[in-house]
Every structure is written in C-alpha cells, then in structure tokens.
Amino acid sequence: MSEILACQILILDGTTISQDVNKRAVGQVLLNLVYKHLGLDEKDYFGLMFTDDKSNVRWLDPLKLIRKQIKRGPYNFKFKVKLYPIQPTYLFEESTRYYMSLQIRENILQQRLPCSGDSFALLAGYIVQGEFGDSEVNDPGYLDEVPFLENVPNEIIAQVLELHKRNKGLSPAECDRKILDLSSRFTLYGLDFHDALDHAGIPILLGISGLGVSVFCGEMPQLTKLNHFPWVRVGSVNYRNKQLILEMLPIVGQTFEDSIIFMMPSKIACKETWKSCIEHHAFFRSIQPPKRPNRTNLFRRGSTFRYSGRTQLRLLQEGATNTLERKPSRRFERLSSRNRFSNRQSHARQTL
Structure with a gap:
C-alpha cells in the first residue's frame, strides 16, 4: 500500500495544483502546502472543500487524518473562501483580496450571491479594468472573452463598456478592493x-x-x-x-x-x-x-x-503590526479569467 496520498486541489483561478502528503498526514499539512504555494498569509479565511463517499460536501478538518475524512481516493479538493470578513478593509494582503474577489465572482455566477443589474455591471466594470487595463475602445467585442459576461443582456454589456472607460487608472489590486467593497453590501454576502x-x-x-x-x-x-x-x-x-x-x-x-x-x-x-x-x-x-x-x-x-x-481579532492585530513595519506582501501570480477554464496544471509537487 502506498505511503503517499496524491492530492489534487482546484484553485479559484481555475488552475489545479498537485500536492503529495504522507498517508498519516492531518489536514493541516495539506492546507499549509496550499497556502505556501499561493503565497497566503491571511490563510484563516480559506479552506479546502471535498465531497465524501456519501456525496456530502464537507470542509477538510485540519486536526484529523486526511485518510480518515476521505476513506478512499481520489483525493480531490477545492480551494474556497470559508469565512468572509464583515468589512473588506479588514484584509491587509493583496493576495487575500485577489482570491476573495475570485470567490465573489464565482458566487455571483452560481447565483449564490444575487445582485441587481446595476451592481452586476459595476462589478463587471472593475473585473474588466483589472484584466484589460485602461481602454477607450467603443466596440464591446473584446468583452466576449470574459466568462463573467457570458449570456449577459446587451444593455448590461453597454453599461460595462462605459464603466470600463470610467475606471481608467485603476490597478488590478485597486479593482479587487472595489469588488469586495461593493459585494460586502449585498444582502447575502458572507453567508x-x-x-x-x-x-x-x-x-x-x-x-x-x-x-x-x-x-x-x-x-x-x-x-x-x-x-x-x-x-x-x-x-x-x-x-x-x-x-x-x-x-x-x-x-x-x-x-x-x-x-x-x-x-x-x-x-x-x-x-x-x-x-x-x-x-x-x-x-x-x-x-x-x-x-x-x-x-x-x-x-x-x-x-x-x-x-x-x-x-479575526488576531489577524487584525498582526495585520496592523505588519503595516507599521512596512512588511511587503508575498508575490503571487494573477491569472486572467479568460484562461480560467484552460485546465492549466501547476506542477508543484511536494512530499511530506
């Protein structure tokens, strides 16, 4: 019997990473590998979700053996936001806000976070600005590449086109802040x-x-x-x-x-x-x-x-301390939503 559990983790940007852990590893071991790979410091907002052999969707318990939670393979997980900050200003790291904003997009697309047409257009305007940068284009054809705007009415597309122009000068990180600030006002946010x-x-x-x-x-x-x-x-x-x-x-x-x-x-x-x-x-x-x-x-x-x-109190205290000490955020890779469904594999395989 193999001493290794080969785990596959689907990340919010659509990529899949592979991590090998010892069969006697507890959930925290795998969680730490994923957090390290993604460059996350404010990791407590996130978790790994899986479906057990009885089709129950569950969160990986960090204190229990992985093989006790998934009786037999495959060991497939989804990296998700588990706890949503009441105020987005509580987030200090750019990488945290990035993955949090990706989760917000997914929730809206899956109708788990309803919003009005105007709010949807505002969010889309920030998403497009974050991915394409500044634009003065009048032809909305380039928006066809954005999965967030699939099957969206033409009047919404027209709004997004104008909002994209108004968002000129906003960086991807600033767009993430805008997305989180707006979505945190929705009735079903964080539930x-x-x-x-x-x-x-x-x-x-x-x-x-x-x-x-x-x-x-x-x-x-x-x-x-x-x-x-x-x-x-x-x-x-x-x-x-x-x-x-x-x-x-x-x-x-x-x-x-x-x-x-x-x-x-x-x-x-x-x-x-x-x-x-x-x-x-x-x-x-x-x-x-x-x-x-x-x-x-x-x-x-x-x-x-x-x-x-x-x-959350501990995270706020640590974040304030790091800000005063001018601690830089860890580097991480942003992946355009246009490539999210390309099934790219990140071959970062480790063994513990």
Missing part, C-alpha cells in the same frame, strides 16, 4: 447556507455568518429573510441526531422560546452546520480559539471538533 426544515416541516435555508444565524425561505436567488439570531443572543448551539438546537438567552421585558430547533437533512448535514456555527463564532467573536473542547462553553457537545485557526 454559509445550509438546507433545513422549520418546526412545521417547511423547507428553509440557514445562513451562518460572523453576525449570527439567519433564516430564509424561498429558492435562490429569490430569498426572503424570516429571522435573524445574532450571536449575542445565542446561549448555546447543540445538535442531536438531525436536530440543530439554538438555545436563546432571555431578554428583559420580552418573551422568547427557550430553544429553537431546526431539522437538517441528515446527521452528517446537521453536524456540518453545527461545525460552521462553531467556526464562525470562534473566528469573529472570540479573542483566541479554545485550546480544547469545554462542555460548559457555548457549543457544548461530545464531538472533539474545535476551531484551530487564528481569530
């Missing part, structure tokens, strides 16, 4: 969605973010927000079989249910949703992640899962 049922058995979506847990009904992209439970009101989050349980803290002068229960499609889906709650709360609300599970804390449950990365 990690999970299918669920309410107490009456009606299908709903739970959206987990740094602000708390939101409840939606309807189907993408037409969602209606029903409720929102900020973390400050959540006393604890538990799961039992297929039940996700939010235990709410009482508010003086108002009456609330002691527990709010959501039914998830499966036990695995329920646990993954619970994990998302743990990670979002720990990253956005904690000063530092817990060193070991505590049965008396916010997320008391028998599982040994815990958030092991840096918190």
Whole structure:
C-alpha cells in the first residue's frame, strides 16, 4: 500500500495544483502546502472543500487524518473562501483580496450571491479594468472573452463598456478592493447556507455568518429573510441526531422560546452546520480559539471538533503590526479569467 496520498486541489483561478502528503498526514499539512504555494498569509479565511463517499460536501478538518475524512481516493479538493470578513478593509494582503474577489465572482455566477443589474455591471466594470487595463475602445467585442459576461443582456454589456472607460487608472489590486467593497453590501454576502426544515416541516435555508444565524425561505436567488439570531443572543448551539438546537438567552421585558430547533437533512448535514456555527463564532467573536473542547462553553457537545485557526481579532492585530513595519506582501501570480477554464496544471509537487 502506498505511503503517499496524491492530492489534487482546484484553485479559484481555475488552475489545479498537485500536492503529495504522507498517508498519516492531518489536514493541516495539506492546507499549509496550499497556502505556501499561493503565497497566503491571511490563510484563516480559506479552506479546502471535498465531497465524501456519501456525496456530502464537507470542509477538510485540519486536526484529523486526511485518510480518515476521505476513506478512499481520489483525493480531490477545492480551494474556497470559508469565512468572509464583515468589512473588506479588514484584509491587509493583496493576495487575500485577489482570491476573495475570485470567490465573489464565482458566487455571483452560481447565483449564490444575487445582485441587481446595476451592481452586476459595476462589478463587471472593475473585473474588466483589472484584466484589460485602461481602454477607450467603443466596440464591446473584446468583452466576449470574459466568462463573467457570458449570456449577459446587451444593455448590461453597454453599461460595462462605459464603466470600463470610467475606471481608467485603476490597478488590478485597486479593482479587487472595489469588488469586495461593493459585494460586502449585498444582502447575502458572507453567508454559509445550509438546507433545513422549520418546526412545521417547511423547507428553509440557514445562513451562518460572523453576525449570527439567519433564516430564509424561498429558492435562490429569490430569498426572503424570516429571522435573524445574532450571536449575542445565542446561549448555546447543540445538535442531536438531525436536530440543530439554538438555545436563546432571555431578554428583559420580552418573551422568547427557550430553544429553537431546526431539522437538517441528515446527521452528517446537521453536524456540518453545527461545525460552521462553531467556526464562525470562534473566528469573529472570540479573542483566541479554545485550546480544547469545554462542555460548559457555548457549543457544548461530545464531538472533539474545535476551531484551530487564528481569530479575526488576531489577524487584525498582526495585520496592523505588519503595516507599521512596512512588511511587503508575498508575490503571487494573477491569472486572467479568460484562461480560467484552460485546465492549466501547476506542477508543484511536494512530499511530506
């Protein structure tokens, strides 16, 4: 039996990188290789997603053996944004903003981040400026090369053509900032969605973010927000079989249910949703992640899962220090979206 796990990771720019790790490696080993290859310092916003042998989409746990999470190959992963900053100004590194903006584009194209036609045109104007640079061209034919603008109405194309001219002088890095600033104002920005049922058995979506847990009904992209439970009101989050349980803290002068229960499609889906709650709360609300599970804390449950990365506060502190010390960003390669679907391979193979 081979001592090596040959892993393939699809990056947000459309390239695939290969990394070999020892079969006894935990998830963090592979994560570190990918972060190093991409030149990421603010790596805690990102993760590796995979589909298990039961077709469940999951995040790679950095503390567990890879082969325990994927029972048998192939070991294929997708590099994705896992945690979205509440304010894009919290990001200090150009490479972080670049990959974050690529994820925003993907979310919009897959209708997971709906926006108006005008907002779409504004985003496209920044994308085109970032890829082509300054332009005074009146013929929109060159926009056919941009995947983001496939099957877009002519009136939107006309808007993008004019916006591209107005964006003259903006660098690719400045365009990334503009994309993130605009998209952070969208209603569904930064939400990690999970299918669920309410107490009456009606299908709903739970959206987990740094602000708390939101409840939606309807189907993408037409969602209606029903409720929102900020973390400050959540006393604890538990799961039992297929039940996700939010235990709410009482508010003086108002009456609330002691527990709010959501039914998830499966036990695995329920646990993954619970994990998302743990990670979002720990990253956005904690000063530092817990060193070991505590049965008396916010997320008391028998599982040994815990958030092991840096918190947002820690990243902000480190970013401010690096800025004062004028630490330069690591160099990284930008790949035009026009080449994203060319299946280029990056042959950076390492063995640990």
